[in-house]
Amino acid sequence: MNSVTKKNKLVSDYILDFLVSKGVKHVFILQGGAIAFLVDAFSRRKDIKYISVAHEQSAAMMADAYSRVGPNFGATMSTSGPGATNLITGICCSWFDSIPVLHITGQVNTYEQRNSYKTLKQVRQIGFQETEISKITESITKFSKKINNPNNIKHDLHKSYAISQEGRQGPVLIDIPMNFQTLKINSLKLKNQNSDKKVQSINKNYNAKIIKIINKFNSSLRPALIIGGGVRNSKSVKETNNLINLLKIPTVTTWTGLDCVDSKNKYLIGPIGVYGLRSANFTIQNADFIISIGARLDTRVTGGMPNTFAQKAYKVVIDIDEAELLKKRGLVINIPINSNAKNFTKKLLINKNKFITNNVNKKNWLEKCKKWKISYPIVSQDYYKLKKYVNPYVFFNELSKKLSKKDIIVSDTGAHLTWFMQTFQVKLGQRVLSAFGNSPMGYAFPASIGASLASKSKNIYSINGEGSFQINIQELQTLKYLNLPITVFVLNNKGYGIIKQFQTLYLNSRFEGTTKGYSSPNFEKITKAYGIKYFQIKNHDDIENKLDNVIKFNKPCLCEIMIKPDQKIIPKLAFGNSIDDLSPLLNREEHKLNMSN
Structure with missing residues (x-):
């Protein structure tokens, strides 16, 4: 009983x-x-x-x-x-x-x-x-x-x-x-608590602000949407996609908002920020009107100098946490709205007949953003020519083609997270998880186990670096015991790649603690010791020959991906630049032309 x-x-x-x-x-x-x-x-x-x-x-x-x-x-x-x-x-x-x-x-x-x-x-x-x-x-x-x-x-x-x-x-x-x-x-x-009633934020003059936002949108020439993690947290993915399709304007996401919009949505330009896509960053830096929904606009999005973010734009920012709207740090918010994403989005959709979207200027602006997306692809065809190792941009590009819209992908932190977020083409229905704010090494593998138990029969793919995986490698026994359908990918570049790139740029390639003094174990022996199936992909031919078998295995397994030790993150923001000026730097005339709105 x-x-x-x-x-x-x-x-x-x-x-x-x-x-x-x-x-x-x-x-x-x-x-x-x-x-x-x-x-x-x-x-x-x-x-x-x-x-x-x-x-x-x-x-x-x-x-x-x-x-x-x-x-x-x-x-x-x-x-x-x-x-x-x-x-x-x-x-x-x-x-x-x-x-x-x-x-x-x-x-x-x-x-x-x-x-x-x-x-x-x-x-x-x-x-x-x-x-x-x-x-x-x-x-x-x-x-x-x-x-x-x-x-x-x-x-x-x-x-x-x-x-x-x-x-x-x-x-x-x-x-x-x-x-x-x-x-x-x-x-x-027992002493009782009155209720579990959820409290929602209330804004003064909320309806008046909505009308003002609509009027500002209608008069804008280059509007854009920013979709953040608050959309998922407020369970408003459906409403947000309805809004995107209603407004018909360029849309970008933060990393936490990546799985809220299908990569094939014709209005999606891509993720923004320090490790964003050039096309998405150009979109935001040239916009004259921005609605940011559920994004706290931290410095990984704005760059280290928030005052340089979207300087040309009238900015409407929706955040459930009032403190996030007050932090400023040089970022000017014209209309702050303290609300959850779902309530705000519903307010706009109720007023859908008041929006003017069939406008030639807005159409031309959308086409310009789409051209940037075509002009600056994240995966160069030259990357496929690598023979000895696996280029991570190629790997994640191919992986995204093979996974279904019901799959859950959990990524750790480091260079592999950046390669993944820049490259992966999300299908609406997929979940992309990472501990984006705290971003500790060792999150993805145990989180994959939690995600698997919560989602029952869905396939889970855990993305790890060989350094971060060692933080909670002991949970291989938990995985084996529970026998969950989790595929663990370990990208091995023989060191902490994102830190090695930093050391190359700013510390004269003194690889203290990343190459010098650093080592990793034999993952094949460790995996087999736990009684778990091991795969290895060491070049691009192996992607073609082995990746399907890994995905179809549908039992606990680990697949090690051999990455070139000096593989870089491209593009990325250098200290002191605004997010429209990612490294490697574009020709100065080309950059000036892209920022000429």
């Missing part, structure tokens, strides 16, 4: 009742003394299960991806002290990318806590592995609390969930002392 049917129950059982009530099917854990009673509660359930992992950091990253992909939110359980602190990198991933995740940590018994004794508050630690994790995580969670009264458990769980969902979403943490976990409570008499 599930404990949900009992009135008097253990706190540990009530916590699982709560998770089940929110649709949680899996909880990512690493067993430890301070959560042993919580984990034992799973033995009495059939409606929720735990996933045992090899590192708490991985658990947090799995839960993060679980929330990104699935209909419900992710959750973790970890023990006190080092178990709890190991969550921090994964919590940061959720914090910066606005992902709701519930982290439940065990804490030492209340009578072993230093703050239980007025005369011992200066003592660093009393209980074994006592750590004030709720205070440590205050700056990277929306709500972080140690439970001081077991009768508050219902209130605090519901409050944490509501806060994680409202406004700009994010992670929350509840810290539960061991001696509370085994207490019996009357669930009907």
